[in-house]
Amino acid sequence: PRSRGLGDVYKRQMYINKNFSLKQVFEFTGGHILWLAAWSTFVAAFYEFFHWEFLHIPWLPLSVIGTAVAFYVGFKNNSAYDRLWEARKIWGAIINSSRMWGSNVKGFISNQFSEKDYSKEELAEIHKKLMYRHIAWLYALRSQLLIPTPWEHINQNKHVRRTTEKRMKKFGLGLNNADGVTEKQLEAYLPSEEVTRLINFKNTATQIIDQQSQDLQHLRKLDLIDDFRHMELQKLLNDFYTHQGKCERIKKFPLPRQYGSMSFIFVGIFIFLLPLGMVSEFHKLGEFGAWVSIPFTILIGWVYLMMELIGDYSENPFEGLGNDIPMLSLCRVIEIDLKEMLGEADIPPAVEAKNGILM
Numbered sequence: 001p002r003s004r005g006l007g008d009v010y011k012r013q014m015y016i017n018k019n020f021s022l023k024q025v026f027e028f029t030g031g032h033i034l035w036l037a038a039w040s041t042f043v044a045a046f047y048e049f050f051h052w053e054f055l056h057i058p059w060l061p062l063s064v065i066g067t068a069v070a071f072y073v074g075f076k077n078n079s080a081y082d083r084l085w086e087a088r089k090i091w092g093a094i095i096n097s098s099r100m101w102g103s104n105v106k107g108f109i110s111n112q113f114s115e116k117d118y119s120k121e122e123l124a125e126i127h128k129k130l131m132y133r134h135i136a137w138l139y140a141l142r143s144q145l146l147i148p149t150p151w152e153h154i155n156q157n158k159h160v161r162r163t164t165e166k167r168m169k170k171f172g173l174g175l176n177n178a179d180g181v182t183e184k185q186l187e188a189y190l191p192s193e194e195v196t197r198l199i200n201f202k203n204t205a206t207q208i209i210d211q212q213s214q215d216l217q218h219l220r221k222l223d224l225i226d227d228f229r230h231m232e233l234q235k236l237l238n239d240f241y242t243h244q245g246k247c248e249r250i251k252k253f254p255l256p257r258q259y260g261s262m263s264f265i266f267v268g269i270f271i272f273l274l275p276l277g278m279v280s281e282f283h284k285l286g287e288f289g290a291w292v293s294i295p296f297t298i299l300i301g302w303v304y305l306m307m308e309l310i311g312d313y314s315e316n317p318f319e320g321l322g323n324d325i326p327m328l329s330l331c332r333v334i335e336i337d338l339k340e341m342l343g344e345a346d347i348p349p350a351v352e353a354k355n356g357i358l359m
Contacts, residue, residue: 040297056280080315087317
């Protein structure tokens with residue numbers, strides 16, 4: 001058996017082009033435009049052909065509802081952006097702490113306090129073991145953050161799930177040949193005797209850091225580090241636990257559903273009422289005024305719907321869609337830095353964006 005999260009997972013990626021193309025916008029919202037057009041046309045047709053003037057509602061209460069919905073959706077979008085930006089800041093801190101770890105491991109673990117004179121090769125092997133295990137931790141953490149939660153789109157109803165699968169395939173899944181990347185990296189960077197043991201834990205990333213701590217304790221017994229250096233290195237491990245915990249908090253605690261769900265309902269109510277107010281206002285323009293209301297109703301409804309969707313698809317930064325945190329790329333950045341610190345020649349290439357998507 002393998003630890004949950006180290007098997008098949010969805011890739012994470014980030015859209016990096018300056019602007020979305022018109023084609024991409026329609027690919028994302030084309031289906032919504034169709035039903036917006038159908039509903040606004042239905043109302044306009046019944047108003048014109050059957051003179052169902054009771055369909056219309058005064059514009060003033062509708063505008064008040066629209067204003068209230070805009071404020072509510074704006075609050076949701078701000079909260080969703082905060083979650084996304086916080087996730088990126090956490091991974092930025094992981095990069096900084098990882099570089100400190102590599103530099104401190106090289107600079108602190110030496111013969112300075114040891115009675116036994118270890119060779120350069122022996123010290124280099126210790127440095128390599130600790131840095132390689134840290135790289136394994138990065139990929140293990142990434143893998144665990146990719147496990148879908150019940151509130152993410154992939155676990156919703158059949159239509160949403162199929163649409164999400166299609167978007168994952170188009171905006172990341174298959175762009176890079178990275179299937180099984182986590183298991184490959186664990187096998188490459190962990191000692192063989194540790195792979196089977198650590199991969200079977202429920203939280204592999206946590207146990208990898210704990211193994212690092214046990215190794216530091218052993219190095220202290222060998223006097224390869226003194227108390228001060230031991231504490232400084234352990235402090236970095238504690239920082240990694242902190243970074244991991246912050247990521248897990250975002251992953252495992254959703255944007256409160258009273259905000260995430262109710263904004264969708266409020267936008268739906270507003271869009272339902274919108275053509276009932278628009279058709280009477282445009283009818284005042286003349287004989288064909290009701291028909292002119294259709295494109296304007298679609299445009300206003302589309303704007304509100306897009307505001308809702310932007311927040312909805314930003315609140316889960318580890319979900320596997322086009323605007324996620326590019327964890328694979330960030331893991332590779334650290335991997336390159338640490339291997340260069342070790343003076344190795346076999347340096348993997350940086351992860352390249354494909355079709356405007358950085359994974």
